[in-house]
Amino acid sequence: MKTYAVDLGGTRIKLAIIIDGEICVTKIIPAHSDQGLADRLPQISDILKEMDLNYQQIQLDGVGMAFPGIVNFYENRIVTSNEKYKDAANTDIIGWAKREFHTKIILDNDANAALLGEVYYGAAKGCENVAMMILGTGVGTASMIRGQMIRGIHGQAGCLSGHITMNLNGRRCNCGNQGCLEANASTWALPYLVKETEQYLDSPFRKEPVQDFSTLRTYYQKGDPLAKYLFDHCVAYWGAGAVNLIHSYDPELIVLSGGVSRFTEIIRPIQKWIDEYAWTPWGRVRIIPAKQPESSVLLGLHYLVEESKKGVQ
Amino acid sequence: MKTYAVDLGGTRIKLAIIIDGEICVTKIIPAHSDQGLADRLPQISDILKEMDLNYQQIQLDGVGMAFPGIVNFYENRIVTSNEKYKDAANTDIIGWAKREFHTKIILDNDANAALLGEVYYGAAKGCENVAMMILGTGVGTASMIRGQMIRGIHGQAGCLSGHITMNLNGRRCNCGNQGCLEANASTWALPYLVKETEQYLDSPFRKEPVQDFSTLRTYYQKGDPLAKYLFDHCVAYWGAGAVNLIHSYDPELIVLSGGVSRFTEIIRPIQKWIDEYAWTPWGRVRIIPAKQPESSVLLGLHYLVEESKKGVQ
Numbered sequence: 001m002k003t004y005a006v007d008l009g010g011t012r013i014k015l016a017i018i019i020d021g022e023i024c025v026t027k028i029i030p031a032h033s034d035q036g037l038a039d040r041l042p043q044i045s046d047i048l049k050e051m052d053l054n055y056q057q058i059q060l061d062g063v064g065m066a067f068p069g070i071v072n073f074y075e076n077r078i079v080t081s082n083e084k085y086k087d088a089a090n091t092d093i094i095g096w097a098k099r100e101f102h103t104k105i106i107l108d109n110d111a112n113a114a115l116l117g118e119v120y121y122g123a124a125k126g127c128e129n130v131a132m133m134i135l136g137t138g139v140g141t142a143s144m145i146r147g148q149m150i151r152g153i154h155g156q157a158g159c160l161s162g163h164i165t166m167n168l169n170g171r172r173c174n175c176g177n178q179g180c181l182e183a184n185a186s187t188w189a190l191p192y193l194v195k196e197t198e199q200y201l202d203s204p205f206r207k208e209p210v211q212d213f214s215t216l217r218t219y220y221q222k223g224d225p226l227a228k229y230l231f232d233h234c235v236a237y238w239g240a241g242a243v244n245l246i247h248s249y250d251p252e253l254i255v256l257s258g259g260v261s262r263f264t265e266i267i268r269p270i271q272k273w274i275d276e277y278a279w280t281p282w283g284r285v286r287i288i289p290a291k292q293p294e295s296s297v298l299l300g301l302h303y304l305v306e307e308s309k310k311g312v313q
Numbered sequence: 314m315k316t317y318a319v320d321l322g323g324t325r326i327k328l329a330i331i332i333d334g335e336i337c338v339t340k341i342i343p344a345h346s347d348q349g350l351a352d353r354l355p356q357i358s359d360i361l362k363e364m365d366l367n368y369q370q371i372q373l374d375g376v377g378m379a380f381p382g383i384v385n386f387y388e389n390r391i392v393t394s395n396e397k398y399k400d401a402a403n404t405d406i407i408g409w410a411k412r413e414f415h416t417k418i419i420l421d422n423d424a425n426a427a428l429l430g431e432v433y434y435g436a437a438k439g440c441e442n443v444a445m446m447i448l449g450t451g452v453g454t455a456s457m458i459r460g461q462m463i464r465g466i467h468g469q470a471g472c473l474s475g476h477i478t479m480n481l482n483g484r485r486c487n488c489g490n491q492g493c494l495e496a497n498a499s500t501w502a503l504p505y506l507v508k509e510t511e512q513y514l515d516s517p518f519r520k521e522p523v524q525d526f527s528t529l530r531t532y533y534q535k536g537d538p539l540a541k542y543l544f545d546h547c548v549a550y551w552g553a554g555a556v557n558l559i560h561s562y563d564p565e566l567i568v569l570s571g572g573v574s575r576f577t578e579i580i581r582p583i584q585k586w587i588d589e590y591a592w593t594p595w596g597r598v599r600i601i602p603a604k605q606p607e608s609s610v611l612l613g614l615h616y617l618v619e620e621s622k623k624g625v626q
Contacts, residue, residue, distance in 0.1 A: 070594065080594045129466040145465055152458055152563025153442040154595040160560040163592060165479055165553040175592045177556060240478040243490060247473040248561045250465025279476060279488045281383065281393045282467040 002055060003305040004048050004063040004101065005298040007110065008037070010084050010137055015044065016295070017051050018302040019058060021121055023295055025051045033068075033084035038091045045100040061309045062103045064301025065093065066110040068140075072155040076107055079155055082138075082174060106304045109159045110297050111140035112149055113304070117296030118255045119144060120303045123288050131161075131251040132290075133242060135260035138162055139182040143249035150249060162186070164244055166237065181244075185237035187212050187260065193233065199226045213260050235266055239273025246278045246285050257290035264289060315371045316618040317361050317414065318611040319378040320423065321350070323397050323450060328357065329608070330364050331615040332371060334434055336608055338364045346381075346397035351404045358413040374622045376410045377614025379423040381453075385468040389420055392468055395451075395487060419617045422472045423610050424453035425462055426617070430609030431568045432457060433616045436601050444474075444564040446555060446600075448573035451475055452495040456562040463562060475499070477557055479550065494557070498550035500525050500573065506546065512539045526573050548579055552586025559591045559598050570603035577602060 007014040010033050016026040027047060032040065052060075067088060069081025078088045097105035108116075115132040118124045128147040134140035139162030143150040150158035162182040163175050170179030171192060183189050194200055194210050203226040210216050210230075219227035242254055254274075256267060271287050278285055290296055320327040323346050329339040340360060345353065365373075380401060382394025391401045410418035421429075428445040431437045441460040447453035452475030456463040463471035475495040476488050483492030484505060496502050507513055507523050516539040523529050526547075532540035555567055567587075569580060584600050591598055603609055 145463070145470060150458070150463070150562075153565070154563055154593070156559075156593065156595075157458060157561060157563035160592070163560045164477060164557045165590075166481060168479060168549060168553055177560070177590045177592060178553060236481060240481055240491060244477045246469075247476045247490070248470060249463075250467055250470035252466070277478075277490045279473070279490060280467070280469065282469075 001306070002058045002060050003302040004052070004060065005301040006044060006048075006063065006065040007113070007297040007301070008033070008065065008067050008085060009110070010068055013040065013044065014295075014298060015048055015051065016298045017048070017055055018298060019055065021299065021302065023298060024055060026295070026298070027051060031084075036087040036091075037085040037093075038087050041091070041093070041096050045096070048101075060101060060103055062305040063097045063101060063105040064113070064305045065105055065107050066113040066297045066301055067107060068110050070155050070159070071107050071109045071112075073108055073112070073149075073151050074153070074155075078107060104308075106301070106308055108301065108304060109142070109155065111142040111159050112151070113300035114140075114257060114290070114296040115142035115144060115255070116149070116300030116303050117292060117298065118257075118290055118300075121299040122291035122296050123255050124253055127253050129251050130253045130255060131245040131249050132255045132257065133238070133245065133287075134258035135186070135238065135256065136258035137187045139186050139241065140258065141245060143245065143251065145249060158249070161241070161245055161248065164241070166240060166244070181237055181241045185234035185241075190216065190230070193230055194226075197226060197229065199229070213263060217263055235269045236273065238266065239270045240277070242270055242274050242285075242287060243278045246274065246280060251285060252283075254285060254287040255290050256287055257293045257296065261289060261293065314619070315368060315373050316615040317365070317373065317376040318614040319357060319361075319376065320426070320610040320614070321346070321378065321380050321398060322423070323381055326353065326357065327608075327611060328361055328364065329611040330361070330368055331611060332368065334612065334615065336611060337368060339608070339611070340364060344397075349400040349404075350398040350406075351400050354404070354406070354409050358409070361414075373414060373416055375416050375618040376414060376418040377426070377618045378406065378418055378420050379426040379610045379614055380420060381423050383468050383472070384420050384422045384425075386421055386425070386462075386464050387466070387468075389418075391420060417621075419614070419621055421614065421617060422455070422468065424455040424472050425464065426613035427453075427570060427603070427609040428455035428457060428568070429462070429613030429616050430605055430611065431570075431603055431613075434612040435604035435609050436568050437566055440566050442564050443566045443568060444558045444562055445568045445570065445603075446551070446558065447571035448499070448551065448569070449571035450500045452499050452554065453571065454558060456558065456564065458562060458564075471562070474554070474558055474561065477554070479553060479557070494550055494554045498547035498554070503529065503543075506543055507539075510539060510542065512542070526576060530576055548582045549586065551579065552583045553590070555583055555587050555598075555600060556591045559587065559593060564598060565596075567598060567600040568603050569600055570606045570609065574602055574606065
């Protein structure tokens with residue numbers, strides 16, 4: 001019933017002790033993901049042990065770790081990340097967990113874990129056909145059909161719908177593909193989007209570069225036309241990206257999460273796009289905010305560890 | 314071991330008697346799909362009975378029927394088509410099979426059946442992670458992950474990757490979505506594509522309208538620059554569409570079929586696009602032509618009927 005959960009983010013690492021679906025204690029440490037994973041593991045295990053001091057009478061069922069890149073769930077190994085924790089695929093994570101905690105570790109992609117967290121403890125409770133869209137630095141996705149996670153044989157299915165070509169003549173994405181959703185509407189793409197517009201030279205963004213949607217939103221609310229144009233541009237891409245998820249995986253529900261989804265005013269126009277463009281003769285796909293945006297990944301890891309325990313017994 | 318197979322196409326209906334994976338006799342009749350399905354069923358059963366005269370000593374295991382639209386496989390019913398056989402969803406096909414042949418009928422989407430045919434009797438034999446791309450009037454797709462067909466709870470997953478938005482500002486597709494792959498590169502889209510080009514008014518296509526890729530190819534081979542531009546445009550979309558399939562379903566192999574795939578020179582540039590743009594750290598996805606382009610749907614239906622027989626016994 002007790003799980004250690006480790007959510008490796010690009011800028012922060014979240015740690016938690018979870019007992020029976022309840023997060024008992026949680027801690028956030030800086031990621032320094034550019035310095036690799038191997039150097040961070042000793043600190044992670046030290047902190048987890050310290051966090052667990054009050055819960056030692058409860059047996060540890062295992063550790064769950066979420067990674068912001070491609071994970072082969074069936075082989076329980078990290079395949080690759082785009083730019084973060086570059087040594088992760090060659091780091092002996094299984095050995096680390098065994099050595100430090102005398103237990104197994106389960107690895108999964110972070111968006112997959114987030115979807116599982118929302119399905120079992122959050123906004124999508126009881127739903128077996130559901131997709132997730134995580135708007136942040138990039139665009140993460142995950143999908144479940146008839147209660148089964150879509151993972152693909154190499155861990156590349158479901159999690160890469162942010163890397164669908166939506167603009168054939170557009171910018172090359174940092175994944176190597178052409179005109180991905182993520183390259184057209186994400187925090188990392190925002191500075192490029194701004195500079196490509198005709199209005200850029202006459203805009204306030206020439207002096208104050210736009211690094212995130214928070215800044216963009218402030219200017220939008222002041223009535224700046226370029227901010228409005230960019231906001232509408234991104235919302236249209238997210239709407240069409242949601243329809244692409246629907247036409248790919250046939251969900252009944254889409255859960256929206258990630259830093260950008262804090263701006264809840266984006267939900268209505270994305271829903272409107274779905275209502276206008278999705279081909280769903282059976283009914284209407286709803287898009288709703290995550291219930292546990294800060295902890296769905298941790299709870300999803302808890303679910304995976306406890307499920308695997310059931311499988312063994 | 315004996316199956317009747319009915320492949321309902323937009324312009325032709327293919328009928329076959331299949332015994333142990335062998336097509337014994339086949340017949341093609343005009344579809345008149347604009348006149349609906351109910352009127353065609355009596356003729357279909359009459360012809361099948363006639364075709365079966367030499368095989369009556371072998372027990373009929375069931376009938377398989379492939380439909381060019383959305384089929385809910387789990388509920389064994391046709392949901393909707395885009396424009397063909399408009400009465401199909403309200404036609405009692407199960408009752409027809411029971412009345413005429415005293416047996417069950419299994420319904421599936423035609424691209425799904427084609428993929429199963431290629432996996433069990435064709436180019437993808439032995440492959441459990443495979444996608445299909447059928448280039449014809451529209452763009453049909455199907456996908457299998459770890460030996461399981463991707464269908465979706467309402468029958469909308471896997472078969473709709475031709476309806477992924479690839480050009481947000483592009484033409485509205487006849488499915489209702491914006492800038493689909495199919496609306497940018499398919500036989501039905503071709504006349505629109507031609508007329509949108511700047512060179513149209515000075516081109517030979519002003520006098521001889523381009524209705525299909527066969528005409529386009531003839532002009533391409535004569536060195537016509539507009540034909541070359543359009544051919545390259547479509548091949549780029551099919552290449553990016555193949556990468557979208559890869560990033561959605563993680564296949565090891567893509568099987569190419571449909572009328573347009575007869576022009577085998579399109580395979581190399583699509584492969585080149587995949588090699589350049591797909592994010593597949595595990596290796597290289599190959600695209601290969603269907604082995605049974607004319608009969609893969611029929612053979613896939615045979616597989617489904619025989620499999621369901623196994624399940625019952």
